[in-house]
Amino acid sequence: MTLEILTADALAPVRHGFFTRKGGASSGIFAGLNCGLGSSDQAECVAINRARAAQALGARPESLVTLHQVHSTEVVALGATPPEGARPMADALVTDRPGLVLGVLTADCQPVLMADPEAGVIGAAHAGWRGALDGILEATVAAMERLGARAGRIRAVIGPTISQRAYEVGPEFLGRFLADDPDNARFFAQGTGDRFLFDLPGYGLMRLRAAGVAEAVWTRHCTYSDPLRFYSYRRSLHESEADYGRLLAAIRL
Numbered sequence: 202m203t204l205e206i207l208t209a210d211a212l213a214p215v216r217h218g219f220f221t222r223k224g225g226a227s228s229g230i231f232a233g234l235n236c237g238l239g240s241s242d243q244a245e246c247v248a249i250n251r252a253r254a255a256q257a258l259g260a261r262p263e264s265l266v267t268l269h270q271v272h273s274t275e276v277v278a279l280g281a282t283p284p285e286g287a288r289p290m291a292d293a294l295v296t297d298r299p300g301l302v303l304g305v306l307t308a309d310c311q312p313v314l315m316a317d318p319e320a321g322v323i324g325a326a327h328a329g330w331r332g333a334l335d336g337i338l339e340a341t342v343a344a345m346e347r348l349g350a351r352a353g354r355i356r357a358v359i360g361p362t363i364s365q366r367a368y369e370v371g372p373e374f375l376g377r378f379l380a381d382d383p384d385n386a387r388f389f390a391q392g393t394g395d396r397f398l399f400d401l402p403g404y405g406l407m408r409l410r411a412a413g414v415a416e417a418v419w420t421r422h423c424t425y426s427d428p429l430r431f432y433s434y435r436r437s438l439h440e441s442e443a444d445y446g447r448l449l450a451a452i453r454l
Contacts, residue, residue, distance in 0.1 A: 202221065202232065203223070203224050204217035204220060204224035204225075204253060204254070204257050205220070205223040205224060205430070206219070206220055206221075206257060207219040207220075207221065207307075207361070207420055207422065209314075209358040209418065209420060210356075211356045211357075211358050211416050211418050211447065212314060212316050212356055212358055212452070214318065215273060215318055215323060215452060215453075215454065216259065216315040216452070216454075217314050217316075217358075217447070217450075217451065217452035217453070217454050218254070218258060218450070218451055218452075219312060219314075219358075219360035219420060219422075220233070220234055220236070220256065220257075220359055220449045220450070220451070221234070221448070221452045222234050222429075222430060222431060222432055222446060222448065223429075223430065224253065225241050225246070225249075225250040226246045226250055226253075226255070226266035227243070227246040227250060227446065228246075228247040230437070230442050230443065230445065230446070231246070231444070231445075232295065232305055232320060232441040232444065232446075233432075233444045234253070234254065234406040234446075234449070235247060235250055235254050235446035235447060236250050236251050236254060236267075236271055236283055236304070236430070236444075236446075236447055236448070237306050237337075237446060237447025238267070238288065239269070239306075239447070240444055240445070240446060240447060241305060241443070241444045242444075248262075249450070250449075251391065254304075254449050254451060255302055255451075256453060258302055258453055259453075260300065260453055263282060264282060264300055264301055264302045265302040265304050266279060266282060266287060266294060266296065266301060266302065266303060266304060267304040267305065267306055267449075268285060268288055268289055268290070268291050268292065268293075268306075269288040269289065269290045269291075269328070270291075270292050270305070270306065270327045271290055271291070271292065272292065272327075272329055272331045272332050272423060273290075273291060273292050273326040273332065273335075273337070273426050274292070274332065274335050274336050274337045274340045275290065275291035275292060275293070275340075276291060276292075276293040276294070276295060276324075276326075276330065276337075276340050276341055276343075277289045277291045277293070277294050277295075278294075278295050278296065278344055278346040278347070279294055279295070279296040279298065279301055279303070280296070280298060280349065281298070281301075282301060284296075287301050287321060287350070288425075289406075292305075292325075292326060292327045292328070292332050292337050293305070293324060293325065293326035293327065293337055293340065293341040293344070294324065294325050295322065295323065295324040295325075295341060295345050295348060296322070296323060296324075296345045296348070296454070297320070297322045297323075297348045297454070298454070299321075299453075300453065300454070301453060301454070302428040302451050302452070302453040303323060303324065303450075303451060303452050303453065304325060304449050304450065305325045305327040305449075305450050306324060306327070306366030306447035306448065306449060306450075307327060307360075307362065307424075307431055307447065307448050308362075308422050308424065308432040308434040308445050308446065308447050308448060309328075309329075309360065309362060309363040309425065309433050309434045309435050310327055310328060310329035310330075310332075310401075310434075311326075311328040311329070311333065311358050311359050311360070311362045311401060311405045312325070312326075312327065312328075312359070312360040312361070312362070312398075312448070313325070313326040313327075313328055313338060313341070313357055313358070313360070313405065313409070313450075314357070314358050314360065314423075314445035314450055314451075314452045315341060315342070315345065315355050315356065315357065315358075315405065315414070315452075316356055316452065317345060317349075317350035317351060317354045317355040317356075318354075318357045319354055320345075320348070320349045320350040320351065321334045321349075321356065321426055321452065321454055322345045322348045322349055322350035323345075323452050323453070323454055324341045324342075324344065324345045324355075324452075325450065325451065325452055326338060326341045328359075328405055329401075330374075330399070330401060330404075331399070331406050333404060333408055334378065334381060336375065336408075337365060338357075338405065338408045338409055338412060339408065339411075339412045342355060342409075342412045342413070342414060348432045352412060352413035352414055352415075352417055353413055353414075353415055354447070355414045355415055356414065356416040356417075357409045357414050357416070357417045357418075358417075358418055358419075358420065358446075359402050359405050359406065359409075359417070359418070359419040359420065359432050360420050360422070360450045361420060361422035361423070361424050361448065362402050362405075362419070362422075362423070362424055363401060363423060363424050363425045363433065363435060364400075364402065364423035364425070364426065365388075365390060365398050365399060365400040365401070365402075365403065365454045366423070366426075367423060367425035367426055367435070368398060368400075368401055368425075368435075369392050369393075369396050369397070369398055369399075370389075370396065370397050370398075370399045370426040371396060371397075372397070374397070375389055375397050375399075376401065378404075380445075382385065385404070388400040388403050388404045388407075405419075406418075406419060407440040424436075424448070431448060432445050432447060432448055433445065
């Protein structure tokens with residue numbers, strides 16, 4: 202099956218892609234293009250999937266760099282491909298080096314690709330609720346600026362992520378966001394009983410725009426609601442699955 206790659210006009214002409222699960226070598230609960238090295242999928246299948254994704258972006262498989270993601274605000278600036286097998290412990294990557302493919306892995310969290318084509322600087326961030334609240338998006342913009350980008354030229358795109366209608370949270374979750382900023386109440390809708398529905402991509406867009414980026418958009422794809430195209434951590438819990446696949450979002454100069 203052919204790979205399905207979602208792209209955004211906002212990032213043109215920089216090569217990039219939000220890969221769906223279609224077209225991969227994995228099977229079972231991972232069926233499709235599972236690119237997660239941390240999953241319990243067969244390592245050989247994950248390697249094939251990652252190679253296919255890199256090649257789709259016109260790069261060698263070894264040029265694809267992903268992270269050991271820990272929901273932090275750590276950003277790694279890459280000047281060269283890390284040693285084989287190395288995965289920096291961080292949640293965003295930036296570079297000004299052509300040929301390197303920056304990738305983040307998600308299964309409901311926000312994959313955010315950024316570019317300042319004029320400066321020749323790109324970034325990729327993994328932004329779940331915790332990372333977004335703590336400032337991973339702003340940290341990525343700042344790291345890109347240290348390489349010569351300007352926030353006012355950076356274009357940012359949030360790829361497939363869990364949408365508000367599928368993201369139910371409890372009152373303690375709401376409390377964290379209101380303690381940070383009472384205006385965050387606008388990203389919550391009333392759910393059933395004491396539950397709320399959280400707008401993760403809406404919150405991410407607000408943080409990006411507040412950081413001064415030139416343009417910030419969401420592709421408007423919900424990972425939870427489309428099992429044929431996307432993996433979803435939350436859906437895997439609801440269906441009592443043992444594990445889940447990881448979607449790749451990647452960008453290169």
